[in-house]
Amino acid sequence: AQSVSQHNHHVILSEAASLELGCNYSYGGTVNLFWYVQYPGQHLQLLLKYFSGDPLVKGIKGFEAEFIKSKFSFNLRKPSVQWSDTAEYFCAVNAGTGRRALTFGSGTRLQVQP
């Protein structure tokens, strides 16, 4: 069975600080990896995804993530956060073949202070 761990439950940063949110998954086969964001009062939006190829993927709003297969990790990064990045961030995974439903991490609440 797949599992996803997000180690940072609540992160508080000042504007312009750099961000890195950790995500580790447990699954022996090929995986697809996703980061979703949920802004206050809004629905889930896809930030970025990794299916194959270049392990460094770029998403919307200046976010990027790096897939490190040997570490089973897919950490999310942003060089300089803004107040508008305040949201809940979820890492998710599904099997590259077979089970298509997503397994989500517990989420990280990011609070950016102006």
Add this chain to the structure above:
Amino acid sequence: SAVISQKPSRDICQRGTSLTIQCQVDSQVTMMFWYRQQPGQSLTLIATANQGSEATYESGFVIDKFPISRPNLTFSTLTVSNLSPEDSSIYLCSVEAPNNEQFFGPGTRLTVL
């Protein structure tokens, strides 16, 4: 991308009643999923709903409590039956697009009194 709508957006229900949630997609999709997001928690898969076959439920979720219909490739319903306060959650449907991306509806916020 797929545009997903859900009805109702929120509801307050009495204990013992049922609520049926509708999910409409603007394009034909094979895979649809229903998730639950309990207050302050992450998303948990309830079931996978494929057109033309019975829904596949995750451990801890049963058809009698969460019956699902999938009459065509653009529509599905989830019913939450015999409601109790523990069912208070946000219920979300999602679909997998042909490019393997998954999109989520806005959710239905259910409060059970």
